[in-house]
Amino acid sequence: MIRLTNVSKTYGNGPTAIAALKNIDLHVPRGSIHGVIGLSGAGKSTLIRCVNLLERPTTGSVVVDGQELTTLSAAELNQARHQIGMIFQHFNLLASRTVFANIALPLELMGMDKVEIRDRVMPLLDLTGLEDKADKYPAELSGGQKQRVAIARALASRPKVLLCDEATSALDPQTTGSILELLQDINRKLGLTILLITHEMEVVKTICHRVGLISAGELVEEADVGDFFTAPRTRLGREFLNDFLELEPPKALVERLEEAAGEHTHPVVRLAFTGDAVSTPLVSRLARECGVDVSILQAKVESIQDRTLGLMIAELIGTPDKTREALAYLESHDLHVEVLGHVQRDA
Ligand SMILES: Nc1ncnc2c1ncn2[C@@H]1O[C@H](COP(=O)(O)OP(=O)(O)OP(=O)(O)O)[C@@H](O)[C@H]1O
Ligand SMILES: [Mg+2]
Structure with a gap:
């Protein structure tokens, strides 16, 4: 569903250039939950932002659902992005809009009419456990509730892929658990493919099927989660595991x-x-x-x-x-x- 081939990203140029990603090959099969874990500054956010071209790779190919994204026109890319939802560590909700209106926003931008929007948003409120919060403003919500709104908004355009950039890093362990449960539920119910990046082994352990380890811009290890937790192959993998355990x-x-x-x-x-x-x-x-x-x-x-x-x-x-x-x-x-x-x- 997601295939990155030989993706590199360099910020700036000349002697101060930063090679944030180096020759990344990554394949996330349809319907799977794939984690990428790494230390701060390893290139996790850059990697996930390359999947929907919020960051344009310096070189390499990005294919989502069979479509090469790097060669699309602006209008085509805009269309392709409806297939790719994204959530963030700090939720990125609009403070001046209610929960309902936040979730409705991408649909308004797509030019959908009011009745259709209502028909889309109401089931999403149910799915994310926000039935009674439609008219609240973000400031009236807990962190976990805000992330639920962000998830509902990301799902509004009925994407096939959900990208999660440290989606639980601002939440306490219990709330993290409930958000991960929701993501797992969505993965199973909607068959949504999820790529998430995290620095927390707990997240990988709880919901990922496969995991990649990124270090200084390189994917240094990839494995099924059970294998990774049993026998990581790299020194960094073992350090993550030993810290976690x-x-x-x-x-x-x-x-x-x-x-x-x-x-x-x-x-x-x-x-x-x-x-x-x-x-x-x-x-x-x-x-x-x-x-x-x-x-x-x-x-x-x-x-x-x-x-x-x-x-x-x-x-x-x-x-x-x-x-x-x-x-x-x-x-x-x-x-x-x-x-x-x-x-x-x-x-
Ligand atoms: N817009 C930018 N301009 C220049 N350098 C950048 C930019 N964004 C990221 N970098 C650099 O690229 C490298 C990778 O950053 P990135 O944000 O992808 O790391 P990360 O793994 O997400 O870190 P964290 O866990 O702290 O969020 C870092 O050295 C960072 O300083
Ligand atoms: Mg980051």
């Missing part, structure tokens, strides 16, 4: 970690397991079958959508041969094993 080995241990294994060291591992492995008594089996003791430093079980994810940081205590055997045993049981380093055995 608050799962870091104790500092005192990190300082003792050595990269190479030695005759008198034992490995410290990060284990991630899903599915059957979660309910298997692996720790006692390691002791019984491999002769290795497991000292658990941190452990956590998380629900990632329909999957259960177990995470553990542990020291494997045994001779080098035995711990090697134990690592092989873990890997053969579908666990994702990352050796964080090695610590000297206590004398």
